[in-house]
Structures are given as structure tokens and as C-alpha cells.
Amino acid sequence: MQQWQVQEAKAQFSEVIRLAIAESPQIISRHGKEIAAVVPISYLREGRGHVDNLVDFFAKAPRMDLNIEREPSAGRAVSF
Secondary structure (H helix, E strand, O other): OEEEEHHHHHHOHHHHHHHHHHOOOEEEEEOOEEEEEEOOHHHHHHOOOOOOOHHHHHHHOOOOOOOOOOOOOOOOOOOO
16 A cells, blocks of 8 residues: 655645555555545455444344353442
8 A cells, every 4th residue: 555645645636546546555644643544445445444333243143052150259449
């Protein structure tokens, strides 16, 4: 992945898009910090850029029978 400063990406936007399609996602940075990426639309359509949230992750996980036991103590004393 190539990294571009915002000003450079604006000036060469067509090239940024061409490289994103032909090679790999192009990273845009400002003051040395990555702030955005230019990716082909196929990344979004195929879900390659998608990250599941925690609920979806566990919903897709295989079922496992776990026997988790909790210590019956009341815990620690808290003073106010």
C-alpha cells in the first residue's frame, strides 16, 4: 500500500484511483497520521473492508458447550 499526503493525493487523484484499482488500497495521511483509504468498490461489495461488530462475530461463531463455574464467594468488602 502506498501512502499519500492529502495535498499530494488531491493533486494526483486520478493516479491514486488508478493505483487503488490496479495494485492495492491507497492510504491518505495528514501530518503523518493515516486518516483515510482509497479502495476499489469491489472491496466494499465483497466485504473485504468490512469488520463485524462483536455481536455479529459471536453470532457466526460455532456453538460450544462450556461448563463455567463461578466461585460462590460474595466478593470483596467495599467501604465508602
